[in-house]
Amino acid sequence: MEKIAQPQSSFMKLCRKLSPKRKDSAAESQHIKNGDHDKNRHIEAVFAYMDANKDGRISPDELQKSFMTLGEQLSDEEAEAAVRLSDTDGDGMLDFEEFAQLIKGDDKCSEEEKKMELKEAFKMYIAEGEECITPRSLKMMLKKLGESRTTDDCRVMIRAFDLNDDGVLSFDEFALMMR
Numbered sequence: 001m002e003k004i005a006q007p008q009s010s011f012m013k014l015c016r017k018l019s020p021k022r023k024d025s026a027a028e029s030q031h032i033k034n035g036d037h038d039k040n041r042h043i044e045a046v047f048a049y050m051d052a053n054k055d056g057r058i059s060p061d062e063l064q065k066s067f068m069t070l071g072e073q074l075s076d077e078e079a080e081a082a083v084r085l086s087d088t089d090g091d092g093m094l095d096f097e098e099f100a101q102l103i104k105g106d107d108k109c110s111e112e113e114k115k116m117e118l119k120e121a122f123k124m125y126i127a128e129g130e131e132c133i134t135p136r137s138l139k140m141m142l143k144k145l146g147e148s149r150t151t152d153d154c155r156v157m158i159r160a161f162d163l164n165d166d167g168v169l170s171f172d173e174f175a176l177m178m179r
Helices: 002-018 026-050 060-069 076-086 096-108 111-125 135-144 151-159 171-178
Strands: none
Touching: 026 060, 026 096, 060 076, 076 096, 111 135, 111 171, 135 151
16 A cells, blocks of 8 residues: 555645646635635646546556656556546546546645655655755756756756755755745
8 A cells, every 4th residue: 555655645746846836735724715716726837747648548658657757666556556546437448537636636645644645755866975955966966857957057946945045955944935
């Protein structure tokens, strides 16, 4: 069962990586209608990214390749288990509704699970041997995600959440940004 939970957590990480302005705070629950629309738009973007052949469905192979693009490994068995977990029509693929349910179902995870997910996501943004997100490491990760930014753009992004003005993001600053 743990191997199945791993892909779900990774889906949420992927959503957050592709949609860094995603918010889940209770203060924003007043705007549920707009929030749901924005969240669905983000899920649609992730779905479109993973649906490499644009057939409206994500196969275990497409899922696995998407993870590799992001520098994560997903075994054949894990990819198949992730698809099987939410494949309600039994076709061996995830259509948009099944994919959205898989991602939305992850919203119910515990605070400890969310913190672990954040730590894993944070590690993806830091360069080897570093302990924080630098403009250079942010630029490299955004490039892997297909988003081209200059180092100066990345400095501006970091500055928006850099509470101690040291020019980098610590895990705590990253966690605040992701809320």
